[in-house]
Amino acid sequence: MWIYKYNDQFIYMPGEEKLMNEHEKMPEGFTDVPPPVESYIAKFDPVEHKWEETATQEYINNLKTKPKPNDLEILKEQNAFLTKQMVQILRDIKGLKSL
CATH class of the missing domain: 1.20.5 (Single alpha-helices involved in coiled-coils or other helix-helix interfaces)
Known part of the structure; x- marks a missing residue:
């Protein structure tokens, strides 16, 4: 299964995904919940066990060319x-x- 890394502020770290065997223990700072496909600054909520978009609309607009x-x-x-x-x-x- 694929696992997805987040930093110490729970922000998704794109490109840091790993393939892990199902019997292995989940490493610290990873989750098996995939982040949203179209996200800008995804933040993981470990209590709710889901990702949230934290980018402001202004930030998103500035990225669009x-x-x-x-x-x-x-x-x-x-x-x-x-x-x-x-x-x-x-x-x-x-x-x-x-x-």
């Missing part, structure tokens, strides 16, 4: 930037002509 813009979005941004530059250049030229 923004999708890369597609080609059309990039072109729109470049077009807006160039249009803004062109307007500024035309204003500068108009100001020089009036001198």
Whole structure:
């Protein structure tokens, strides 16, 4: 059976799982209860014998990456930037002509 490690604060330690024979004694800091598949900071409750999610929504949101813009979005941004530059250049030229 697979066992899952948690640290001294009962936080799940991903990658520290071990395969153990059923007749062996459970080592300290491990449980046979699998943590949630989609968890960020899972904490084990030894009294309830279950995992809880302890990550805040802000922490979770910060981990999510923004999708890369597609080609059309990039072109729109470049077009807006160039249009803004062109307007500024035309204003500068108009100001020089009036001198």
